[in-house]
Amino acid sequence: MEFLDFGKHTSYVLSAFSLTLVVLVANVLAARSKLSSRLTTTRRRIASEDKT
Amino acid sequence: MWTWFHKLGSPPHFYRISAWLTPWFAWAALVLIVIGAYGGLYIAPADYQQLDGFRIIYVHVPSASLSLFIYVNMAIAAAVGLIWRIKLAHAVAAACAPIGASFTFLALATGSIWAKPMWGTWWVWDARLTSELVLLFLYFGYMALRAAIDDDNRADRASALLAIIGVVNVPIIKYSVEWWNTLHQPATISKLGKPSMDFDMLIWLLVMLAGFMCFFAAVLLTRVRAEVLVRSRGQKWLKQALQEN
Numbered sequence: 001m002e003f004l005d006f007g008k009h010t011s012y013v014l015s016a017f018s019l020t021l022v023v024l025v026a027n028v029l030a031a032r033s034k035l036s037s038r039l040t041t042t043r044r045r046i047a048s049e050d051k052t
Numbered sequence: 053m054w055t056w057f058h059k060l061g062s063p064p065h066f067y068r069i070s071a072w073l074t075p076w077f078a079w080a081a082l083v084l085i086v087i088g089a090y091g092g093l094y095i096a097p098a099d100y101q102q103l104d105g106f107r108i109i110y111v112h113v114p115s116a117s118l119s120l121f122i123y124v125n126m127a128i129a130a131a132v133g134l135i136w137r138i139k140l141a142h143a144v145a146a147a148c149a150p151i152g153a154s155f156t157f158l159a160l161a162t163g164s165i166w167a168k169p170m171w172g173t174w175w176v177w178d179a180r181l182t183s184e185l186v187l188l189f190l191y192f193g194y195m196a197l198r199a200a201i202d203d204d205n206r207a208d209r210a211s212a213l214l215a216i217i218g219v220v221n222v223p224i225i226k227y228s229v230e231w232w233n234t235l236h237q238p239a240t241i242s243k244l245g246k247p248s249m250d251f252d253m254l255i256w257l258l259v260m261l262a263g264f265m266c267f268f269a270a271v272l273l274t275r276v277r278a279e280v281l282v283r284s285r286g287q288k289w290l291k292q293a294l295q296e297n
Contacts, residue, residue: 003094009105012169016162017089020111023158024085024267027151031274038281039294046291 061138063280064289070273077270084263091256099253108166110257114264116159119187120222122152122268126194127219130212139283140276142208145215146198147275151268153191160184171235179228180236183221190218204283 006013059065092110099106126148133141163181164174175181194211201207229238238248249257284290 006093006104006107007098009103009107009169012105012165013093013107016108016111016165017093019161019165020115020158023154027154027267027271030150031271031278035274035278035281038278042281042285042290043294045285046294 061136061140063140063284063287064293066140067277067280067284067290067293070277074270074273074277077266077273081263081266081270084259084266088256088260088263091259096253096256097250102170105166105169106253108162110260112159112162112166113257114260115155115162116184117261118264118268119152119156119159119184120225121265122148122155123187123190123215123222124219126152127215130215133208134212134216139208140280142212143276143279143283144272145212146208147272147279149191149194149198151271151275153188153195155264155268156184156188156191160188167235176235178234178236179232180225180234183225183228186221187218187225190214190221194218 004010004014060069088110092107096107096110098104126145129141129144129148132138133145160181163184167176168174194214197214198207198211201210226239228234229236281290
């Protein structure tokens with residue numbers, strides 16, 4: 001695990017990079033889930049409009 | 053130029069072009085961020101004073117730059133929506149807010165993590181930190197205002213005004229380190245001045261910055277597409293676009 005060693009600042013460097021990763025991944029998941037839920041709702045609405 | 057601008061403002065054209073552009077930005081972001089993080093963590097030399105602690109700059113500076121860049125984008129989009137009544141512009145502004153808030157939070161959090169070993173404290177009520185915190189509250193205020201108004205048109209107009217007024221905070225954040233005595237260091241990269249970093253360190257910061265920009269573009273396009281779906285309710289082109297997919 002030498003590649004994760006940043007001397008006396010290891011915990012600070014790793015926590016800053018880990019937090020960044022979490023925020024980036026959360027951004028992607030939130031955007032994708034919003035788009036997919038709205039796509040599902042729109043498709044359902046269009047399908048119900050077509051039936052009527 | 054104006055034809056292009058008006059064409060981009062049309063939801064069907066935007067919906068189609070954004071679906072094509074998003075994967076390009078997403079892959080570019082992934083490649084650049086991985087390369088930039090590797091370079092920043094393992095290739096860039098350690099700072100002679102801050103040692104390896106300085107490597108936090110590779111996530112802190114891009115987040116802080118993006119927090120300002122996104123706010124300016126949001127304010128411009130809001131102004132375009134307000135002046136020219138382009139609905140897509142309001143959708144862009146609305147999509148910018150949560151992304152901007154997350155990068156502002158990240159800038160504050162990584163700055164705080166960096167401050168502890170360097171300044172001996174997690175937080176000081178210094179001009180740069182306080183004005184960045186105000187930026188986070190501006191993003192929250194913008195989102196809360198939109199959520200509080202049921203009518204989309206009124207929500208667009210009210211939140212656009214807040215976004216435009218709040219832009220006054222951007223130069224305050226940018227120049228706070230020059231206008232007041234602060235613990236925060238001055239700008240690392242300046243357009244006019246010589247960068248205060250060695251090229252071996254700077255290159256990875258620029259790669260990370262480019263990666264974060266591409267990331268923002270990909271997430272923004274995805275969020276704007278979601279906004280367009282709601283705002284184009286009942287329109288023929290939407291039905292055709294969904295059937296084509």
